[in-house]
Amino acid sequence: MGVYCQMLEDAAIMKNLTGLKKVLIITCPGCACESLSYDKQLPNRSLAEGKGFENIAIAVHRERDRIAQICAAAGIETDTITVAFPCELVETECERIVLAAENTDAVCVLACSGGFLGIRDIMPDYPGKIIPLMKSAGTFVFHLAIDPAGSYSLVKRQGARILHFAPAAAED
Ligand code: SF4
Numbered sequence: 001m002g003v004y005c006q007m008l009e010d011a012a013i014m015k016n017l018t019g020l021k022k023v024l025i026i027t028c029p030g031c032a033c034e035s036l037s038y039d040k041q042l043p044n045r046s047l048a049e050g051k052g053f054e055n056i057a058i059a060v061h062r063e064r065d066r067i068a069q070i071c072a073a074a075g076i077e078t079d080t081i082t083v084a085f086p087c088e089l090v091e092t093e094c095e096r097i098v099l100a101a102e103n104t105d106a107v108c109v110l111a112c113s114g115g116f117l118g119i120r121d122i123m124p125d126y127p128g129k130i131i132p133l134m135k136s137a138g139t140f141v142f143h144l145a146i147d148p149a150g151s152y153s154l155v156k157r158q159g160a161r162i163l164h165f166a167p168a169a170a171e172d
Contacts, residue, residue, distance in 0.1 A: 007133065
């Protein structure tokens with residue numbers, strides 16, 4: 001069972017980035033990839049062998065590139081890194097992230113809410129903004145199809161089981 005996460009609205013994302021010059025987009029190739037393959041019917045993962053987990057996630061990288069294009073159109077430069085499992089970071093990954101974020105105005109996290117918190121927690125001294133691009137919306141059990149050429153998987157809508165989180169109770 002994975003974490004079903006959905007993109008925030010482009011307008012809300014760009015509102016957070018208004019006036020910034022350079023941002024780092026951190027991409028999780030885990031459940032975020034299946035979630036986007038399901039939501040947007042994008043190819044999920046490449047089935048090519050020997051590429052490594054970070055490099056086979058197609059859907060989430062296409063969405064990252066789409067956001068980067070919107071940023072470019074708004075005059076915002078983007079750097080990108082892909083981090084396997086921001087929800088359970090190892091020390092070497094933490095150092096890589098902090099280094100990659102140097103000289104940026106914001107870090108954008110393309111992962112579920114747990115991934116966002118995982119990144120935020122290791123950057124207490126980061127002077128810029130740390131911005132989520134997705135939100136956790138539930139959990140999933142998906143079924144995958146393979147494209148006719150056998151080059152990638154695709155999350156099928158048929159048979160998908162998504163357990164949506166209950167909406168947060170209104171505060172007084
Ligand atoms: S950070 Fe979230 S989306 Fe990425 S692998 Fe962990 S639970 Fe899944």
